[in-house]
Amino acid sequence: KFKIYMALSVVGSFLSACGGTPGYIVLLRSIQPDLKSLALGMQTLIVRTLGGIPPPIYFGALIDRTCLKWGTKQCGGHGACRIYDANAFRITFLGLITGLYFLTNILGGILYFIIVKRQKKLALRNQENENGLEGNEVSNGHASINIAKKSEDPSKESTI
Numbered sequence: 001k002f003k004i005y006m007a008l009s010v011v012g013s014f015l016s017a018c019g020g021t022p023g024y025i026v027l028l029r030s031i032q033p034d035l036k037s038l039a040l041g042m043q044t045l046i047v048r049t050l051g052g053i054p055p056p057i058y059f060g061a062l063i064d065r066t067c068l069k070w071g072t073k074q075c076g077g078h079g080a081c082r083i084y085d086a087n088a089f090r091i092t093f094l095g096l097i098t099g100l101y102f103l104t105n106i107l108g109g110i111l112y113f114i115i116v117k118r119q120k121k122l123a124l125r126n127q128e129n130e131n132g133l134e135g136n137e138v139s140n141g142h143a144s145i146n147i148a149k150k151s152e153d154p155s156k157e158s159t160i
Contacts, residue, residue: 012101062092 024040031039064081066088071079 016101059093059096062096063089066092 027039027043028036063084066085067081067083068085069081069083071082073079
């Protein structure tokens with residue numbers, strides 16, 4: 001079982017590390033040149049804040065639930081855990097990590113489908129622009145009307 005765990009752990013770590021460089025490339029390509037340093041700074045701030053402050057709190061709270069015997073301080077207060085339930089600790093710790101990876105992948109998949117849908121709309125809009133369906137715009141300053149251009153090719157002609 002340990003070898004299977006190590007193999008899955010190495011593969012999972014490798015796959016999650018493979019997303020770092022493409023993430024930076026997407027960020028740098030989608031930002032205006034004069035805002036790139038600000039964008040990288042904001043990304044680093046957000047990742048470090050969300051990845052550095054909450055996890056010790058919820059990991060600690062869940063791990064504390066696996067304690068079997070608590071120590072006491074000299075003042076009579078709640079001390080450190082002396083004995084953990086090893087099976088509950090293992091299931092809690094690895095289950096939380098697996099659950100967070102699963103949630104991350106679900107949110108990434110949703111984001112992927114949103115981006116694909118948006119790209120299809122942009123491609124359709126660009127194709128309409130190329131076919132001359134837009135571009136003849138009449139405006140009086142308050143409202144504008146798009147007039148479809150008659151194409152030489154009847155199959156590309158628009159009926160509005």
